[in-house]
Amino acid sequence: MKHSDFLVIGAGVIGSAVAxxxxxxxxxxxLLDEGGDALRASLGNFGLVWVQGKGQGARRYAEWCxxxxxxxPEYAQKLQDETGVxxxxxxxxxxTLCHGEEEYQKRTQVLARLKNESRHGAYDCSMLRRQExxxxxxxxxxxxxxxxxxxxxxxxxxxxLALLKALHTSFTLGEGAFxxxxxxxxxxxxxxxxxxxxxxxxxxxxxxxxxxxxGVARLAAMVGMQVEVHPEQGQLMVTERxxxxxxxxxxxxxxxxxxxFIVGLSKREIGFNTDxxxxxxxxxxxxxxxxxxxxxxxxxxxxxxxxxxxxADGLPIYQQSESCPGAYVVTSHSxxxxxxxxxxxxxxWIVDGVQPEEFESFGTRRFDVEKTA
Ligand SMILES: Cc1cc2nc3c(=O)[nH]c(=O)nc-3n(C[C@H](O)[C@H](O)[C@H](O)COP(=O)(O)OP(=O)(O)OC[C@H]3O[C@@H](n4cnc5c(N)ncnc54)[C@H](O)[C@@H]3O)c2cc1C
Numbered sequence: 292m293k294h295s296d297f298l299v300i301g302a303g304v305i306g307s308a309v310a311x312x313x314x315x316x317x318x319x320x321x322l323l324d325e326g327g328d329a330l331r332a333s334l335g336n337f338g339l340v341w342v343q344g345k346g347q348g349a350r351r352y353a354e355w356c357x358x359x360x361x362x363x364p365e366y367a368q369k370l371q372d373e374t375g376v377x378x379x380x381x382x383x384x385x386x387t388l389c390h391g392e393e394e395y396q397k398r399t400q401v402l403a404r405l406k407n408e409s410r411h412g413a414y415d416c417s418m419l420r421r422q423e424x425x426x427x428x429x430x431x432x433x434x435x436x437x438x439x440x441x442x443x444x445x446x447x448x449x450x451x452l453a454l455l456k457a458l459h460t461s462f463t464l465g466e467g468a469f470x471x472x473x474x475x476x477x478x479x480x481x482x483x484x485x486x487x488x489x490x491x492x493x494x495x496x497x498x499x500x501x502x503x504x505x506g507v508a509r510l511a512a513m514v515g516m517q518v519e520v521h522p523e524q525g526q527l528m529v530t531e532r533x534x535x536x537x538x539x540x541x542x543x544x545x546x547x548x549x550x551x552f553i554v555g556l557s558k559r560e561i562g563f564n565t566d567x568x569x570x571x572x573x574x575x576x577x578x579x580x581x582x583x584x585x586x587x588x589x590x591x592x593x594x595x596x597x598x599x600x601x602x603a604d605g606l607p608i609y610q611q612s613e614s615c616p617g618a619y620v621v622t623s624h625s626x627x628x629x630x631x632x633x634x635x636x637x638x639x640w641i642v643d644g645v646q647p648e649e650f651e652s653f654g655t656r657r658f659d660v661e662k663t664a
Contacts, residue, residue, distance in 0.1 A: 295321040295468065297641070298487060298496035300475045300510060303333035304451070306502030307458035308630045309621055312638025313500075314465040321494060322467055323487075325474035325506075332504055333626065335597025337527065337555040338451035339540055340380070340628045343416045343443035344387060344401060350408045351652040352606050359629045360445040366631035367449065374464065376457035378449045379548040385446025386424065387542040388437055388582050395438040402441055416443040430536045434581045440541075448540040450547070451627050458630075475503070478513040480615040485514075498617045500641060504600050505563070507622050515614030518655060520622060522598035526567050527555040528575065530589040537583075544579055552589060554579050558599075565596045599624055609637060609653045620655075 296317045299310040302324035310322040342360045346353025360382075367380040389395040399418050406414040420439040425432070427442070463469055472491075478499065479486040485499040501510045504520075511518040532550035543556035556575045559568075572594055580587045600622055602608050607623035619641050623629055636647045651657070 292493040292495055293321065293468070294495045295319040296497050297321070297500065298323065298485065298494055298498075299500040299502055300324075300487070301501070301503035301506065302459065302469065302471065303331055303502065303504050303626065304455050304458065304630060305333075305504075305621055305623060305626045305633055306500065307455065307462060308626075308633040309500055309502055309638050309641070310467055311458055311461050311465065312634035313642060314462065314467050315638070316642045318466060320462075320467045321470060321496065322462060323470050323473050323475055323489065323494065325490070326472045332597055332600055333451065333455050335525075335527065335595055336451050336627060337525070337543075337545070337553065338448050338454075338627060339385070339542075339545075340382070340447040340449060341385065341540075341542075341625070342445040342628075343385060343441055344405070344542070345625070346408075347401060347404055348408070349604070349606055349652065350410070351649045353405060353409065353414070355607070355632065355653075356625060356628055357445060359632045360447065362631045362635075363447065363628075366634070370454075370457045370461060374457045374460040376453050376460060378453045378457060380447060380449035382445075382447030383539040384442060384444040385448075385540045385542065386427070386440050386442050388424070388433075388440040388544075390436050390438070390578070390581060392438050395440075398441055415445065416441055427539070428537065430538075431583050432585060434584050436581050446540060448545055449627070454627060454630065475510060478510060478618070480514060480618070483617070485615075485618065498619070498641060500619045500621055502621045504622065505598065507600075507620060511612075511620050514612045514618035516610060516612045516618070516620055516655065518608055518610070518620050518622070519658075520600050520602055520608075521560075522563055523601050524557070524559045524561055524564060524596050524598055525555055526557045526559075526571055526575065526594060526596045527553060528572055528591050528594035529553050530586075531592050533589060536585075541582075543575075544582065551592075552579070552586065563598065565598065567594050567596050603658060607653045608655060609640070609650065610655045 296319040537546040612618040
């Protein structure tokens with residue numbers, strides 16, 4: 292049996308960031324991942340470090356994303372220096388384009404609400420008309436249907452596979468025990484310790500972190516927690532490479548450092564289904580061409596889908612078990628954006644019990660309140 296102070300189940304971007312954070316405080320951290328065919332959002336996402344538009348009706352979440360974006364440049368630089376992995380992180384600000392006046396008016400209302408909900412009206416994102424956006428994107432002509440859009444200086448993007456690789460490298464360099472290809476099957480809480488049976492032997496730990504993405508609900512139930520997450524499918528496609536023409540990420544459209552365009556504009560609730568739908572891909576491609584007619588000639592070279600991991604209200608769940616103290620659930624959408632906070636504030640909470648401000652917004656009790664209401 293392998294014993295450690297901390298055992299993290301799930302080596303996606305969330306479990307890996309938390310595990311790296313725990314290593315700052317303890318040399319004894321094990322990170323388990325089943326690998327193989329498991330559904331892994333960290334391998335199929337869009338790679339935005341994104342603030343604008345997030346957190347309507349949930350001020351703390353809007354702030355949480357903003358705080359992550361503020362520390363991201365230093366975080367990315369440190370991780371890159373330590374591991375030698377180029378994250379291709381850039382923070383030029385980001386745009387959301389509005390196709391037609393109706394979308395423009397709706398977006399204006401969304402931002403006005405976010406501004407109203409923010410502390411001291413400090414929400415920093417502005418609506419721009421078509422010409423102003425065109426000036427920001429001088430090398431790519433906007434289609435005639437673009438009425439304008441929103442711009443936030445806090446947004447950026449990176450290569451999400453590189454981020455995951457860097458986290459795994461950092462964890463291993465820090466002498467964490469990375470056990471891949473091992474599925475946790477059962478968890479027992481005995482004499483204040485956790486015993487985990489797996490596909491390859493037993494593990495024990497003083498504290499256990501469940502960051503298993505879509506596998507989290509099953510494991511959480513074993514330590515007395517009711518956690519519900521559901522899948523939302525997103526489809527992505529990537530084009531052949533071309534010269535650099537798009538200098539900032541747009542919600543759903545970006546050009547990578549290598550020159551490919553990645554398009555990710557869909558949301559479907561169709562259960563645990565990762566099939567791609569060509570009709571939907573066509574609609575997505577059409578929307579891109581409507582925004583930038585010059586991209587019509589680019590060939591699509593690959594498409595895939597991945598499943599977002601969403602709680603009932605779309606916000607993170609950070610919760611310690613009440614019946615089995617020492618067991619924690621950490622799951623969230625926006626796991627790329629929030630990586631620096633998972634590595635620092637969430638790891639510190641697990642080690643020292645110090646809770647970030649207004650932490651109850653992210654606990655499971657909020658669902659009890661909703662049910663009672
Ligand atoms: C289409 C799409 C686009 C997205 N775009 C963005 C974006 O632009 N920006 C952003 O910030 N976020 C984005 N996200 C969200 C982001 O990808 C997720 O929040 C993040 O990847 C979740 O990471 P995770 O570690 O919780 O989950 P996962 O990556 O799913 O990892 C969970 C891990 O747990 C392991 N596991 C499960 N059960 C067990 C078990 N029993 N034993 C051992 N291991 C187990 C699995 O093997 C898996 O590796 C996007 C997501 C999708 C699907």
